[in-house]
Amino acid sequence: MNTRRLVADVGGTNVRFAIADMDGRLDRVNKFPVTNFPTFPDALSAYRSDAGGLKDINACTVAAAGPVDDDVVKLTNNDWIVDRAQLSTMLDGVPVALVNDLEAVAAALPHLxxxxxxxxxxxxxxxxxxxxxxxxxxxxxxxxxxxxxxxxxxxxxxxxxxxxxxxxxxxxxxxxxxxxxxxxxxxxxxxxxxxxxxxxxxxxxxxxxxxxxxxxxxxxxxxxxxxxxxxxxxxxxxxxxxxxxxxxxxxxxxxxxxxxxxxxxxxxxxxxxxxxxxxxxxxxxxxxxxxxxxxxxxxxxxxxxxxxxxxxx
Amino acid sequence: MNTRRLVADVGGTNVRFAIADMDGRLDRVNKFPVTNFPTFPDALSAYRSDAGGLKDINACTVAAAGPVDDDVVKLTNNDWIVDRAQLSTMLDGVPVALVNDLEAVAAALPHLxxxxxxxxxxxxxxxxxxxxxxxxxxxxxxxxxxxxxxxxxxxxxxxxxxxxxxxxxxxxxxxxxxxxxxxxxxxxxxxxxxxxxxxxxxxxxxxxxxxxxxxxxxxxxxxxxxxxxxxxxxxxxxxxxxxxxxxxxxxxxxxxxxxxxxxxxxxxxxxxxxxxxxxxxxxxxxxxxxxxxxxxxxxxxxxxxxxxxxxxx
CATH class of the missing domain: 3.40.367.20 (Hexokinase; domain 1)
Structure with a gap:
């Protein structure tokens, strides 16, 4: 299976999206100021429109700047909430993993x-x-x-x-x-x-x-x-x-x-x-x-x- | 398979051995002063004699008071060395896991x-x-x-x-x-x-x-x-x-x-x-x-x- 993954890095100031292949090559990288959207799903919808609908992804991993509690992150520095189950539903049920923002950097370390x-x-x-x-x-x-x-x-x-x-x-x-x-x-x-x-x-x-x-x-x-x-x-x-x-x-x-x-x-x-x-x-x-x-x-x-x-x- | 595991906790002062079943029930618990034996394998041999030969075990997990480096622990407070591969050989090739002593306590926490x-x-x-x-x-x-x-x-x-x-x-x-x-x-x-x-x-x-x-x-x-x-x-x-x-x-x-x-x-x-x-x-x-x-x-x-x-x- 040719896995293409939606990746999103949700920070206090900006949210970054991209489509990644299995080797970590990033395509359609985009960045939005968090203040442009009232909620994270709104920002995701905007990226989805820009990125051609996201029909071709079969997994999603998200990092958010805050502690992960029961598959939900309430962002530390803004009002956004990232909810793993909600996100999976939005993405037609693809598997979603949610981690804290520094974990995303840590996950890169073995591959640098x-x-x-x-x-x-x-x-x-x-x-x-x-x-x-x-x-x-x-x-x-x-x-x-x-x-x-x-x-x-x-x-x-x-x-x-x-x-x-x-x-x-x-x-x-x-x-x-x-x-x-x-x-x-x-x-x-x-x-x-x-x-x-x-x-x-x-x-x-x-x-x-x-x-x-x-x-x-x-x-x-x-x-x-x-x-x-x-x-x-x-x-x-x-x-x-x-x-x-x-x-x-x-x-x-x-x-x-x-x-x-x-x-x-x-x-x-x-x-x-x-x-x-x-x-x-x-x-x-x-x-x-x-x-x-x-x-x-x-x-x-x-x-x-x-x-x-x-x-x- | 009825798993019976040899467990050993190697400290600076004492070494403890037991046979554990899959529910963590401990049998044949024994403790020796480290100073009674020049090496860890000597202590293990003594326990094996006491415990009836250890013919019935099919796994072994050992904790040692020191950092684990490449499957070897040099004890911090005495001259002993615990070597995972050497131990597996002594135990007729059963799988052996080697951890630091506090990891053994941490492994108990979810089951208390x-x-x-x-x-x-x-x-x-x-x-x-x-x-x-x-x-x-x-x-x-x-x-x-x-x-x-x-x-x-x-x-x-x-x-x-x-x-x-x-x-x-x-x-x-x-x-x-x-x-x-x-x-x-x-x-x-x-x-x-x-x-x-x-x-x-x-x-x-x-x-x-x-x-x-x-x-x-x-x-x-x-x-x-x-x-x-x-x-x-x-x-x-x-x-x-x-x-x-x-x-x-x-x-x-x-x-x-x-x-x-x-x-x-x-x-x-x-x-x-x-x-x-x-x-x-x-x-x-x-x-x-x-x-x-x-x-x-x-x-x-x-x-x-x-x-x-x-x-x-």
């Missing part, structure tokens, strides 16, 4: 090649990898999900890692205790807004309006001491948290970053500082030194991952 | 009844549970593993959560910054030795030798201010970490404690304080309030879990 990745220091990721891998997104928010191999099949495990308590440490001579509030969540520091707030606290009354934009903090890091200090602190915290999440999931196959903030960060960060924090895990130091880290540079990795998700048996 | 559990506050765990569950052991060390349902089958995911960086927070008015060193690992506080050291730092020069034993700290908590303060701090930290691990794994089906320290702690702890820290997760507070927590009181839960582990297909 070295061209899809920018490695962050040594070691390079093994391709194809057979060990558990972790997808970490740092953008508007912070998310993570793992991909694990069982019985020859890659499964994904979601998380709500962005809401974990960060806890502050001194990070050596970078005194994070001034810059990170007690009981801060991971996401309240490791996200676009988090970085801007971190920079505000680091720069204090030297803080200028232009640096409030995340991209400016990274752009200024080479010429402004405050921005450099903020990036150093962000690197330390990201390294520590990414290492902790690798330990929480035994992600010996590597940690793979996506998202606008992680991508911009990786271009200016001191990767050896990142690796030092990532691996500073006492008796697990030697093991952590063997865990690769990389940034995903493949476009539409989540849609590609959705094409790779196993359908319910 | 309310009689096997002591609930820690509301809500009570749903039985049978269909959502991801997390096993957390606090004893000599700290360990965790999750059980996830995929395609009608329960799988386990290991972790090295004990080696995550704890990070300190103020825990309200309990000033943990004095009692918990920066860059401390989870296990360096949440374990038998960790509790003793925490108490030493809390009690300072009022610290008495008898309270160095973990059990004494719990026993003294009702009549000694320092011990009460230590237990309060331990409760806050355990609640925070257990909540974080639930978020890291989406363990909406609950967190299940085992181990001597967790069991002794639960008998004297302020459970409402535990629940307050467990659920203090900002936007995830309401969701965390729905996550049950319990202590496993069933004997040999790990051996029972080993009887429930799916064999490789």
């Amino acid at each position: 090649t070295s061209e899809d990745l920018t490695t962050l220091g040594a070691p390079a990721p093994g391709r194809p990898e057979r060990r558990t891998m972790l997808a970490v997104n740092v953008g508007t928010g912070f998310g993570a999900a793992s991909a694990i191999l069982r019985d020859g099949c890659w499964y994904t495990c979601p998380s709500e890692a962005g809401h974990m308590t960060l806890g502050y440490t001194t990070f050596g001579r970078l005194d994070a205790t001034d810059a990170v509030p007690a009981n801060a969540s991971v996401e309240s520091v490791l996200s676009g807004r988090g970085l801007a707030q971190l920079h505000e606290r680091v720069a204090g009354n030297r803080h200028t309006a232009h640096a409030q934009r995340t991209s400016s903090v990274f752009a200024e890091a080479s010429r402004d001491d405050d921005a450099a200090r903020t990036v150093k602190l962000f690197t330390a915290i990201l390294g520590r948290v990414a290492g902790d999440l690798a330990l929480a999931t035994c992600a010996w196959g590597g940690v793979y970053f996506s998202g606008s903030v992680a991508t911009a960060w990786s271009a200016v960060a001191d990767i050896s500082q990142f690796r030092a924090e990532f691996t500073r895990k006492g008796p697990m130091h030697a093991r952590m030194q063997q865990v690769p880290a990389a940034v995903i540079r493949r476009e539409n990795a989540a849609l590609f991952g959705l094409a790779m998700i196993p359908l319910p048996r | 009844t309310s009689e096997d559990l002591t609930t820690l506050g509301a809500p009570a765990p749903g039985r049978p549970e269909r959502r991801t569950m997390l096993a957390v052991n606090v004893g000599t060390g700290f360990g965790a593993a999750s059980a996830i349902l995929r395609d009608g089958c329960w799988y386990t995911c290991p972790s090295e959560a004990g080696h995550m960086t704890l990070g300190y927070t103020t825990f309200g008015r309990l000033d943990a910054t004095d009692a918990v060193p920066a860059n401390a690992s989870v296990e360096s506080v949440l374990s038998g030795r960790g509790l003793a050291q925490l108490h030493e730092r809390v009690a300072g020069n009022r610290h008495t030798a008898h309270a160095q034993r973990t059990s004494s700290v719990f026993a003294e908590a009702s009549r000694d201010d320092d011990a009460a303060r230590t237990v309060k701090l331990f409760t806050a930290i355990l609640g925070r970490v257990a909540g974080d691990l639930a978020l890291a794994t989406c363990a909406w089906g609950g967190v299940y404690f085992s181990g001597s320290v967790a069991t002794a702690w639960s008998a004297v702890a302020d459970i409402s304080q535990f629940r307050a820290e467990f659920t203090r997760k900002g936007p995830m507070h309401a969701r965390m309030q729905q996550v049950p927590a319990a202590v496993i009181r069933r004997e040999n839960a790990a051996l029972f879990g080993l009887a429930m582990i799916p064999l490789p297909r």
